[in-house]
Amino acid sequence: AQTVTQSQPEMSVQEAETVTLSCTYDTSENNYYLFWYKQPPSRQMILVIRQEAYKQQNATENRFSVNFQKAAKSFSLKISDSQLGDTAMYFCAFNDYKLSFGAGTTVTVRA
Amino acid sequence: DGGITQSPKYLFRKEGQNVTLSCEQNLNHDAMYWYRQDPGQGLRLIYYSQIVNDFQKGDIAEGYSVSREKKESFPLTVTSAQKNPTAFYLCASSAALNTEAFFGQGTRLTVV
Numbered sequence A: 001a002q003t004v005t006q007s008q009p010e011m012s013v014q015e016a017e018t019v020t021l022s023c024t025y026d027t028s029e030n031n032y033y034l035f036w037y038k039q040p041p042s043r044q045m046i047l048v049i050r051q052e053a054y055k056q057q058n059a060t061e062n063r064f065s066v067n068f069q070k071a072a073k074s075f076s077l078k079i080s081d082s083q084l085g086d087t088a089m090y091f092c093a094f095n096d097y098k099l100s101f102g103a104g105t106t107v108t109v110r111a
Numbered sequence B: 001d002g003g004i005t006q007s008p009k010y011l012f013r014k015e016g017q018n019v020t021l022s023c024e025q026n027l028n029h030d031a032m033y034w035y036r037q038d039p040g041q042g043l044r045l046i047y048y049s050q051i052v053n054d055f056q057k058g059d060i061a062e063g064y065s066v067s068r069e070k071k072e073s074f075p076l077t078v079t080s081a082q083k084n085p086t087a088f089y090l091c092a093s094s095a096a097l098n099t100e101a102f103f104g105q106g107t108r109l110t111v112v
Helices: none
Strands: A003-005 A010-014 A019-021 A024-026 A033-039 A046-052 A064-069 A074-079 A088-095 A099-101 A105-110 B004-007 B010-013 B019-025 B031-037 B043-051 B054-057 B064-066 B076-078 B087-094 B107-111
Touching: A003 A088, A003 A099, A010 A019, A019 A105, A024 A074, A033 A064, A033 A074, A046 A064, A046 A074, A074 A088, A099 B043, B004 B087, B010 B019, B019 B031, B019 B087, B019 B107, B043 B064
Parallel strands: A010 A105, B010 B107
Antiparallel strands: A003 A024, A019 A074, A033 A046, A033 A088, A064 A074, A088 A099, A088 A105, B004 B019, B019 B076, B031 B043, B031 B087, B043 B054, B064 B076, B087 B107
């Protein structure tokens, strides 16, 4: 069974600074997708960024970027120029025909 | 508007009762999922379905049941066998099993 591990339960960052969230996963599959989701206090799940395993280039979406290391099974998320609205719980997710989530990292952006 | 609709938003159940949570999508997605989220924790997969009339158990299926009679609908029944059903339940769908999922707004179930 695949597992997704987020080792940082909580992270705090000053507004305009950068924060990096870690995620590792375990799979025997070669073709899969990885995602980062954001869950603000409203509890609505919002897709932040996605990465296809067959693509070597790291995905970027505005202030959000990933560092995908396939051999190491690592998929970290970098939030640049942090904004107050980035305060939320962030989940790493892995999909190889069964979408599994990590335990989440609570990110607090301080003014 | 296309999307996923979960109902009701809040649900109260007496102990020993079965309750059914609704999940409907008009995105023409093949795959649908049910997750449970406890306070401050991640999402745990209950059941998922790739196509109509087919579904698989997730990591915590005991005490739950589902059906997939229509592509748009994937209702979840929380049975009396589920010993601790109070939680936030999220339904999701995706175009295929290995693409990103889109989520409903969730149902908060409380046992009273």
